[in-house]
Amino acid sequence: MKLMIDDARIEKIKEIWEIYPVEGVTTNPTILAKSGRNPYEVLKEIRAFIGKETPLMAQAVSREAEGMAEEGRRMVKELGENTYVKIPAIPEGFRAMKLLAGEGIPFTATAIYTPMQAFLAGQCGASYAAPYLNRIDNMGYNGVQAAKDIHDIFRNNGMKTEVLVASFKNSHQLLEMCKYGVGAATVAPEVIEGLVKNQTILSAVDVFVQDFEGLAGTGRTMNDC
Ligand code: E4P
Numbered sequence: 001m002k003l004m005i006d007d008a009r010i011e012k013i014k015e016i017w018e019i020y021p022v023e024g025v026t027t028n029p030t031i032l033a034k035s036g037r038n039p040y041e042v043l044k045e046i047r048a049f050i051g052k053e054t055p056l057m058a059q060a061v062s063r064e065a066e067g068m069a070e071e072g073r074r075m076v077k078e079l080g081e082n083t084y085v086k087i088p089a090i091p092e093g094f095r096a097m098k099l100l101a102g103e104g105i106p107f108t109a110t111a112i113y114t115p116m117q118a119f120l121a122g123q124c125g126a127s128y129a130a131p132y133l134n135r136i137d138n139m140g141y142n143g144v145q146a147a148k149d150i151h152d153i154f155r156n157n158g159m160k161t162e163v164l165v166a167s168f169k170n171s172h173q174l175l176e177m178c179k180y181g182v183g184a185a186t187v188a189p190e191v192i193e194g195l196v197k198n199q200t201i202l203s204a205v206d207v208f209v210q211d212f213e214g215l216a217g218t219g220r221t222m223n224d225c
Pocket of ligand 1: 006026027028110111130132134186
């Protein structure tokens, strides 16, 4: 399962990138709006940092298919290869997906709340389909199960589309996706940091350091012995 960062704050992206094994950056209009800046300015900054080989995703916001497709063409022109245009899995979105597929522009189907949306997006040629796990949970359904079902639908129908699970709010949701081996998960920096933010883990490491310093002297490490 590939881990991607769901954020557009360049400093936060850099921080996470340096520490964790992440392989892509995704954004959505809400995330970009928080920057208060021109979206292309922000996305180009991210692209420059992550390099041209790494997946970068941004969403089209037009209401009609032609507009969505046009936004997609512009994104790829401005942000280069390995830019995935996020297209909502709604009727006009499916029409846009078919246009983009015909032009070889990669896209991610987004705003997925039901497995059938994902199936249709897969049939349209989506590279990824993004179910919103936590939002599905909030509707009273089972987001983890929906993501698993979508993964199975793709495999059982011989589709190349990968699941890109989105909208995580806790470590357990992500653990369930790791165990199932979905294609990818896009996760907010705060949730990524929370994966290992645990006093028990930190205390265990503190005890090792203290014990070693008792042996070799304060501040000394294996390098000093
Ligand atoms: C990603 O594609 C989604 O836009 C995002 O993960 C939604 O997350 P949220 O439910 O936290 O807004």
